[in-house]
Amino acid sequence: MPKGKNSNRAVTAARSSMGSTKPKPWGAVAAVVAVLLFAGGVFGYVYSKHSDNQEREAKLAQWTPSDSNKDPAKQIPGVETHDYAAQRHVSAAQRVAYDRTPAFGGPHDGFWAACNGVVYDRAVRTENLVHSLEHGAVWIAYNPDQVRGEALDALRKKVEGQQFMVMSPYPGLDRPISLQSWGHQLKLDNAGDERIDHFVRSLRRNQFTYPEIGASCDALGPGQFDPDNPPAFDPAPPGPDAVPMNGGVDANQQPGGMGQAG
Numbered sequence: 001m002p003k004g005k006n007s008n009r010a011v012t013a014a015r016s017s018m019g020s021t022k023p024k025p026w027g028a029v030a031a032v033v034a035v036l037l038f039a040g041g042v043f044g045y046v047y048s049k050h051s052d053n054q055e056r057e058a059k060l061a062q063w064t065p066s067d068s069n070k071d072p073a074k075q076i077p078g079v080e081t082h083d084y085a086a087q088r089h090v091s092a093a094q095r096v097a098y099d100r101t102p103a104f105g106g107p108h109d110g111f112w113a114a115c116n117g118v119v120y121d122r123a124v125r126t127e128n129l130v131h132s133l134e135h136g137a138v139w140i141a142y143n144p145d146q147v148r149g150e151a152l153d154a155l156r157k158k159v160e161g162q163q164f165m166v167m168s169p170y171p172g173l174d175r176p177i178s179l180q181s182w183g184h185q186l187k188l189d190n191a192g193d194e195r196i197d198h199f200v201r202s203l204r205r206n207q208f209t210y211p212e213i214g215a216s217c218d219a220l221g222p223g224q225f226d227p228d229n230p231p232a233f234d235p236a237p238p239g240p241d242a243v244p245m246n247g248g249v250d251a252n253q254q255p256g257g258m259g260q261a262g
Contacts, residue, residue: 063201070208073184076198080185086134086211088248095234096127097242102141102170103130104180107248114219114227115139115166119159123233124168128225132166133182135215136205140196141170141178151176151191158196164204164217171235182210 063072073079084105090096096107103126112131113124129139140155147155155177159167170178175187179196181203186195207213219225 060197060201063198065202065206065208071202071206073181073186073199073202073206073209076186076195076202078186078188078195079199082183084183085246086182087251089251090127090243090248092231094127095238095242096130096248097238097244098126098130099245100185102126102139102173102178102180102185104133104139104185105183106130106245107243108134109231110251111220111225112215112217113166113225113230115217116163117159117161118166118227119156120166120168120227120230122169122230123171123235125231125233128231129166129168129180132217133180134211135164135217136210136212137164137166137181137217138200138204139180140165140167141173141180142167143173143176144169144171146173146176147191154191155196158200165200166217168233171233181206184209 062069062075065072071081074081080100082100082105088107089110090107092109092111096103098106107127108130109125109127110131111128112135113128115129115132115135115137133139140159142152142155155167159165175189177188177191177193177196179186179188179199181199184199184203186199188195203209219227225231
């Protein structure tokens with residue numbers, strides 16, 4: 001066979017072989033790799049968030065009241081505690097000579113301040129707010145000259161729409177922020193302090209620390225306590241006719257139903 005014919009056949013065979021070779025599906029491979037990477041990223045994010053939530057819940061667990069840990073707030077640095085007699089009432093015209101500022105227990109008005117997630121824009125009469133504490137609420141007071149902007153918004157978010165939470169300015173407060181529950185107080189300088197959450201978790205409706213289990217935080221209605229027009233805070237010191245800390249009238253003996261959920 002002539003040499004030229006052999007060369008032609010070799011070239012034809014090579015071309016045929018090249019034509020029959022399928023191209024690699026690199027696009028499909030890249031798509032699969034991208035999907036796997038995306039799925040891995042999503043899984044990693046979800047796992048990370050789950051781990052963060054578990055860690056957060058574990059940290060908060062120590063602030064959850066239980067039979068073996070009835071008052072977790074006693075573990076919070078800076079918390080002051082005091083025992084107060086409950087269900088001692090004064091009239092709307094009376095002041096109480098409170099032993100703490102802001103007050104967190106003692107005689108109080110017969111009508112409680114609404115404490116169902118209300119943020120009051122102006123200062124509210126202390127005697128009404130102390131009654132809210134008796135019902136299991138946490139009251140966040142702040143110095144309006146020191147807490148503004150983002151700090152005020154951060155505190156507001158902890159209260160708005162939250163049952164048994166109430167917040168109001170407190171002119172002349174000696175620290176930027178003061179938290180109160182019945183028999184407990186914590187004063188702070190920073191709205192981002194994690195102790196705020198610990199205090200709320202420990203004491204809001206803590207059945208072991210507040211006197212009137214099951215009492216409401218809703219306002220009673222017109223003529224009693226109006227959340228839209230609350231009795232004003234009086235910055236002046238109580239006068240000589242103020243009710244002492246061991247005073248007030250037994251709520252169960254008061255006329256007009258003021259002793260109900262006193």
